[in-house]
Amino acid sequence: MSDHQPGAPSIETLLATLASEFEGAVTPPIVQTSLFTFDSYQAFEDRMSGRSDDPLYTRVQNPTVAAFERLIAAAEHGEAAVGFASGMAAISSVVFAFVRPGDRIACVEHVYPDAYRLFERLMRPFGVEVSYHPVEAFQSDAEIFQGVKLAYLESPTSAVFQTLDLERVAVNAKRHGALTVVDNSWATPVFQRPLTLGIDIVLHSASKYLSGHSDTVAGVVAGSEEKITRIRDLSLTLLGGKLAPFEAFLLTRGLRTLGARMRQHQSTADVFVERLSVHPLVTGIFSPGPGSAPGLEGRSGLMSVELDKTIDIPRFADALKLFRLGVSWGGFESLILPAQIALNQAGEQNSMQRFGVSGRIVRLSLGLEDPNDLWADFDAALKASAT
Numbered sequence: 001m002s003d004h005q006p007g008a009p010s011i012e013t014l015l016a017t018l019a020s021e022f023e024g025a026v027t028p029p030i031v032q033t034s035l036f037t038f039d040s041y042q043a044f045e046d047r048m049s050g051r052s053d054d055p056l057y058t059r060v061q062n063p064t065v066a067a068f069e070r071l072i073a074a075a076e077h078g079e080a081a082v083g084f085a086s087g088m089a090a091i092s093s094v095v096f097a098f099v100r101p102g103d104r105i106a107c108v109e110h111v112y113p114d115a116y117r118l119f120e121r122l123m124r125p126f127g128v129e130v131s132y133h134p135v136e137a138f139q140s141d142a143e144i145f146q147g148v149k150l151a152y153l154e155s156p157t158s159a160v161f162q163t164l165d166l167e168r169v170a171v172n173a174k175r176h177g178a179l180t181v182v183d184n185s186w187a188t189p190v191f192q193r194p195l196t197l198g199i200d201i202v203l204h205s206a207s208k209y210l211s212g213h214s215d216t217v218a219g220v221v222a223g224s225e226e227k228i229t230r231i232r233d234l235s236l237t238l239l240g241g242k243l244a245p246f247e248a249f250l251l252t253r254g255l256r257t258l259g260a261r262m263r264q265h266q267s268t269a270d271v272f273v274e275r276l277s278v279h280p281l282v283t284g285i286f287s288p289g290p291g292s293a294p295g296l297e298g299r300s301g302l303m304s305v306e307l308d309k310t311i312d313i314p315r316f317a318d319a320l321k322l323f324r325l326g327v328s329w330g331g332f333e334s335l336i337l338p339a340q341i342a343l344n345q346a347g348e349q350n351s352m353q354r355f356g357v358s359g360r361i362v363r364l365s366l367g368l369e370d371p372n373d374l375w376a377d378f379d380a381a382l383k384a385s386a387t
């Protein structure tokens, strides 16, 4: 790791060795309880008055969840972290902890579609202004941070994977007193640590790479002790979107192999990018690699490709044998999501429609299968669907 200090453990070592703090057990037990009792009136009163922080009630505090939170805080170089029931619970909890009616959120275009809907359908009716800007606007110290309470960022963004110079964005935002929040689900702390670049808050859909096994829906937020305490006290306690102990156990299990999985996803993605870039039926590749932005150290397995207009995309999708069709990403299994399906989604307008993603784009989540098997499947399906 480029920011690897002499004597400090690398992220792989940290994720494998950080102790579970349960009397020598290498994995944390699943503390499946709603409440914790006290030995005495005094101990109970000490807890309620804030003189102790013994566990009280699982909505707010649970030892299995705390083990996961410690691991993420260390991996993201934050002082603290707080787990949530989903990535969306993490996002909404951050926003509700810091934004009030009359405040303004500045958001990247091509933001995750449900984050866009949160801003449009919930925050706007609560009197919160939301403006959307291309990634370049956040990097030039333009007026966009003026009067902004919170800058909501993804790097790379969803669907088209545009990257941000997070260090520069953090400097620009600080000058105007705006809080910066980055969704780091794509890169994971293995490839990018936004807090070390000056960003205030980093969050994840832990349902993706952090879990890695497509068996959990969860979220997590990391940052300074002060900010995480505020999110915990206001949003976790009062909105109540808590992470369950069993899910936290699965996430800790997933994190132990995060480094190895991300390097495998990267090597498969590198094979794809190399072969896609010379493929006659591929007209565009959206896959930022190491160095595409300062502090981005790897390429994850989630990318988009634009297919030639001679490709019948429904036929292509149906011709694939190893890639499965579905939402979500970041698991062991390879998936495709044709943009046209998201563009045709029922209900409110989503960010993909508003900011103009091409219907010829297909998103790939490259899993842990053999890269040559995956490529053979992808290439055969392309050839079988050219008209």
Ligand SMILES: *Cc1c(COP(=O)(O)O)cnc(C)c1O
Residues within 6 Å of the ligand: 086, 087, 088, 089, 112, 158, 183, 185, 186, 204, 205, 206, 207, 208, 217, 218, 219, 328
């Ligand atoms: C999936 C996703 C989310 C939402 O996470 P859930 O765990 O599904 O609630 C947020 N951000 C990004 C970039 C995602 O891909």
